Amino acid sequence: MNEMTHRPSIEAPQLRTLLLTDLCDSTTLVERIGDVQAATLFRDHDRLVLDLQQRWRGRLIDRSDGLLLLFERPIDGLGFALDYVRELREMGDARRLELRARAGLHVGEVLTWRNSDEAVQVGAKPLEVEGLAKPMAARLMSMARPGQILLSAVAEPLAHRAARELGERGQHLLWKSHGRWRFKGVPDGQQIYEVGEPGIAPLRMPPNTPKAWRDLPLWRRPAALAAEVAIIAGIGVGVWFATRPAPAIAFNQRDWVVVADLRNLTGQSVLDDSLEQAFRISLEQSRYVNVLSDLKARDTLTRMQLKPDTILDRAIASEIALRDGARAVILPTVAEVGGKVRVSAEIIDPHSQTTVLSEAADGSDLSSALESIDTVTARLREKLGETVKTIERDSKPLPQVTTANLDxxxxxxxxxxxxxxxxxxxxxxxxxxxxxxxxxxxxxxxxxxxxxxxxxxxxxxxxxxxxxxxxxxxxxxxxxxxxxxxxxxxxEPARAADKWLNLAKLYPDYDAAQSNAAIWMYQDNRFNEAIQFATASLVPNNVSAAIDYDSLGRAQLALGDLAAASTSFDKAVNGGYDSALRRRAMVDASQRKFADAWKHLAKVPLDDRHGYLERTSIAIDEGKLDLARQYASAGLQMAKKQGGFDSRAFLLPIAVAEWRSGDEQAALEHVRSAAEQSLTVLRAGDGKTPDAQDDAEVALAAALIALRLGDGGVADRVEAQLSEYDTLTTAPSVAEFRAVVAAQKLRLAGKPQDAIKQLLPHLDGRERYQTRVALHQAYRDAGDERGAQVHAEWLQAHRGLAYVELECGNCLQALNIMDSHITPPKA
Structure with missing residues (x-):
């Protein structure tokens, strides 16, 4: 009975964080440096432990070669472990010794009791700790590699969520899952995680031991694998599966990734933007992996009600990935480790925010960083499932495709x-x-x-x-x-559209390819194809969607789908692309809803000279000819002040306004000037000037108007000079306008049937508006009223095309609108 009264009382079970550490190879270390130096080292070690205890509110339970500590919260235990591993490493570096510790962190119920003062005096610990949580933490510690901190599935989410409490360092931590493991004496498998700092954490799978081993499915165990290999070899298949890297995340070709902000731990600010851009460029060379643009990520931040300059860390980037449908997050880091520059990157599962893959490469100095990025991204691409052959085929070294100059x-x-x-x-x-x-x-x-x-x-x-x-x-x-x-x-103007088509087909998720293919299809009056490519570019990850909605709306307006065009232009405007206001006005004007059209044009700035094209055309459409002349004159003056191509193209709208107002002489002067100026520019550049195709179209448009005003000399001069530029005249629009000019000359020479023969081959569903005008006039002159009526009705039914057709920057818009008033002959 007296003996029982001296037994310590056991407290009720308590939930605590347990941290066990072990100083690696301590016995060997003592033998190497001797007892005296070892005593000095361990004295400094004890001071470090005491300081860290106070800093992280820990309670030291046991100490020998390793430590057992209790903490109230997992984040405190993690903070202790991180500081202990790092400062122990620095202590060793100062003594030219390799001091490494392994650590295991677990959260669970423990039983505690205090030993009597008498027992403590004879060597017992003041506080005893027992419970299943203790051997669990010990198993984690014992399986860890030197410098490695392993966490249980209970401790990891609690510590991960609180990592921000560690300050800036918490944002730089590396987290990695090592899968399920089994421990001797523990019936169920356990998920194991690693956490550490860049350049310190091994981020490697722990080795199997007699007391801890990977919990592999049956089909991946050695015996089963041997049988599977025999079967595969027997039937002669599986070579592809044997050579293709198995991604550690469910990643498929053309899936998207979010690249988090580069964590620059070197203190060299020049690396902040430069290496992040280099990382993106290196990764974007892949046709297998799609990279969410930084601007799209910032746009998503706005939708998350966060500031656009919010740092894309692990948590924020993961949320962006979930919102935008990206399969993975890539977190790049650059750090200085042991005098070398280390570039590393983690692939993070956005659902759990755990690291599933990591790669690193070291270089001697800052200049080596680009080569290290290439190494890291190539390894990541391979582990995501891309073949080595395609990586080598589609990639060039960063110093070659960018610059070695970091500034x-x-x-x-x-x-x-x-x-x-x-x-x-x-x-x-x-x-x-x-x-x-x-x-x-x-x-x-x-x-x-x-x-x-x-x-x-x-x-x-x-x-x-x-x-x-x-x-x-x-x-x-x-x-x-x-x-x-x-x-x-x-x-090669005739091949330009095909070049964009090939690029769009080869890189179907490359916004620039789809967008430019849509624009070129639209320029060539291939409107259905333009809709196809514009629609393909309108994916959630496209930050230039407003421009693509504008391209889509243009093609829809040209095809007469006015409701769809209105919707597309409205989306373009709402997306910040104000130029679409002009096209939105075209939709209303094509339906003769002029009041609504003017409301849209009122939002176009008066200093935007291109807005005067629509103002002139709509005024002509309404029959407000004085207003049309005023707008055309104002636009021309602004274009002359600016100089360049528009100073020539804007001569055509004012010529039409003068012609429509009855001043044919003034109109002729303008078209003659437009033709001569464009031909002069073409001659100076031998037909290879920046605006060569547009200038050829201006010259032909001027020749066409001059012919209708009775001056055939302009057409002769234009045709004579353009015939010298074989490459230029093969462009589809130039070739078609030459045919229209030739047909008009034939018609005016009293040969309407020959004019019809000249034009009919161009009726392929993408003919220009003026081709139909010329056919109407040729049928009319040939006395074929039925033929003339068909084309007159077509012109009236395609007023949207009259407005939106793009030749020479809408230089023929005013003429098209004037001709849209052609009435069919009376039956």
Missing amino acids: ALRAYALAQELYAKRDYAQALELYTQATDLDPNFALSWIGQMRSHYSQADAPAGVAALRRAQALKSRLAPREAMYLDAWIARFD
Whole structure:
């Protein structure tokens, strides 16, 4: 009875966080450095433990080669473990010793009791801890590799959710799942996780031990695998499965990934934007993996009611992935480890936010970072299921396809952001800065070309395009095809559309390919195909959807689907593409809803010269001819002030306004001037100027109007000069307008039947509006009233096409609208 009164009382079970650590190879260490140095080392070690205990509110239960500590919360235990592993490593580095610890963290119920003072005096611990949670934490610790912190499935979600309490370091932690494991004496399998800091955590699968082993399904166990291999070998199949890398996430070809913001732990700010952009470029070379654009991710942040500059960390990027249907998140990191620059990346399952794959590559200095990125992305692509053969085929080294100058790469990255926001002027400055730093930076020359064209500066755009063309070997395959398609516009106009089609088919998720294919189909009056490509580009991940809605609306308006066109243009405007307001006005005007059309045009800025094209045309449509002349004159003056192609094209709307008002002489003066100016530009550039095709169309349009006004000399001069440019005249629109001009000459020469024969081959469903006008006039002159009526009715039924047809930048819009008032002959 007296003995029982001295037994310690056991407290009720309590839920606690247990951390067990072990100093790796401690015995060997003592033998190596001797007792005296070891005593000094362990004294410093004890001071470190005491400091960390106080910092993380831990209670030390036991200590020998390892530690057993209790914590109230898992995040405190994790904070202790992270600091302990890192500072122990630094302690060893200072002594030129390798000091590594392994750690296991678990949350569970424990039983505790206090030993009597007498027992403590003779060597007992003040507090005893027992319970199943203790051996569980011990199993985790014992299976960990040196420097590795392993967590149980109970501890991981609790610590992961609270990681933000660790401050900025918490955002940089690496989390990885190691699958299910079985432990000796524990009946059920357990999910095991690893957490650590970049450059410190091994992020490797723990080895199997007699007390802990992977819980593999039956078909993956050695005996079963041997049988399966025998069967596969016997039937002669499975080679593809044996060589194809098995992704650790359910990833399929053309699935999307979200690239989180680069975690730059080097302190070198030049790497922030440059390496993140390089990582994207390297990954985007894949035809297997699709990368969500940064602008789309920022747009999703807005929908999440977060600031656009919110850091895309593991949690935020995972939520974006779930919202936008991306299959995985990739978290890139650059750190300085042991005097080397380490680039690493994790593939994260957005549903659980756990790391399922990780890769890293070390380089000697900052200049090696691009090569390391290539290594890392290639490994990631392979593990996601892409074959080595396609990786090698579709990829070029980053220093070649970008630049080795990190400052130039950073300027390019910032320019890309500005271009996506349609700040073309500022983007151009940064693209130029990038090529000033590295004149061989081909991608940045392409950026300059796009910026110039977005600001309607074709000559400067072509100059940048030619610089990129000279550096084509420094482009990745996709960008090289993109460049070829642009070059074809000037060197092979007849093949330009096919170039965009091929790019769109080869890279079906490349927004630029689908968008440009839609625009080129629309320019060639291939409206059904334009709708196909514009629709294909309207995926949730497209940040330029507003422009594609505008392209879709144009094709729908040309085909007479006015309700659909209205919806598309409204979506374009709501998406921030204000140019679609002009096309929205066309929809109403084509139905003679002029009051509604003017309301839309009222929203077009008065300093936008292109808005005066529609103002002129709608005024002609309404019969407000004085107003039409005023608008045409105002637009022309603005175009002359700006200079360039528009100063020639805008001569045609004012010519039509003058003609319609009865001043045929003034109209002739304008069309003669337009033809002569365009021909002069073509002669100066030998038919290869930036606006060559558009200038050829202006000259032919001027010849067409001049013929109808009784002046055949303009047509003769235009035809004589254009015949010298074989490449230019093969462009579909130029070839068709030449046929229309030739047919009008035949009709005016009293040969309407020959004119009809000249035009009929062009009735292929994508003919120009003026082709139908010429056919109506030829049938009328031939006395075929039925034929004339068919084409007159067609013209009235296609007023949407009259407005939206794109030849020479809508330079014939006013003439088309005037001709849409042609009435069928009376029966």
